[in-house]
Amino acid sequence: MKKTIPAALLVLCAAWSTTALGSGPLSQGNSYFGGTFTQFTYDEDFVADDAEPTALIGRLGHFMADNIALEGRLGTGLNEDTVRVPDGTGGSVPVDVELDSLFGFYLVGHLPLGHAGSLYGLAGYTSAKAKASVDGYTFTESDSGLSWGIGGEFYATPTLAINAEYTQYLDETGYDLSALGLGLRIGF
Numbered sequence: 724m725k726k727t728i729p730a731a732l733l734v735l736c737a738a739w740s741t742t743a744l745g746s747g748p749l750s751q752g753n754s755y756f757g758g759t760f761t762q763f764t765y766d767e768d769f770v771a772d773d774a775e776p777t778a779l780i781g782r783l784g785h786f787m788a789d790n791i792a793l794e795g796r797l798g799t800g801l802n803e804d805t806v807r808v809p810d811g812t813g814g815s816v817p818v819d820v821e822l823d824s825l826f827g828f829y830l831v832g833h834l835p836l837g838h839a840g841s842l843y844g845l846a847g848y849t850s851a852k853a854k855a856s857v858d859g860y861t862f863t864e865s866d867s868g869l870s871w872g873i874g875g876e877f878y879a880t881p882t883l884a885i886n887a888e889y890t891q892y893l894d895e896t897g898y899d900l901s902a903l904g905l906g907l908r909i910g911f
Contacts, residue, residue, distance in 0.1 A: 748881055748910050749790045749833050749841060757782045759886070759906030761798065763822055765853070767898040772806040774820035782908065790833040794845070798825035800854075808857075816857055823852040823863060825892070827870060840877040840884070846870070849892045851900060868893050874904075882910040 748755075758781055765774040778801055784794035803821035810816045829847030836842065850867035874888025886906050893900040 757908035759904040
């Protein structure tokens with residue numbers, strides 16, 4: 724169910740794009756770059772607290788067709804978050820969790836809302852590396868998998884858009900990594 728919703732949204736946006744007129748900044752051949760401030764949520768099974776580190780993600784994309792873009796993302800952690808993890812004796816220990824790096828490639832389908840903005844869905848692949856520190860020891864873990872997300876953009880000018888989105892970067896056995904982001908996109 725989780726994976727059919729983003730696929731259906733992407734297909735809907737792509738189908739709408741073939742009939743939408745006046746897409747302006749979402750036209751074939753246009754490119755863009757941008758940045759997103761992101762609040763991640765790392766939710767691990769059997770751990771009561773979710774870690775919520777922050778990151779900055781850079782975006783670079785190109786519209787392959789009207790309202791359909793191919794986008795690459797590269798991110799790095801800004802701040803860590805501390806959570807309490809059970810230690811097996813009935814107590815807990817503080818663990819600092821931080822996103823070390825993230826990169827991915829996504830297909831992004833836009834549903835234009837006239838010249839004011841658009842709604843969009845994305846689907847693709849993400850690779851992420853996280854760091855956890857406890858009692859002076861640091862551990863790193865890497866993983867990759869399919870990703871999806873939904874968002875909206877408001878066009879401040881014909882080349883500048885403000886966006887907000889929810890992205891499910893990784894949904895693996897035992898944990899998931901999702902994020903809320905707020906950013907800017909500049910067309911060129």
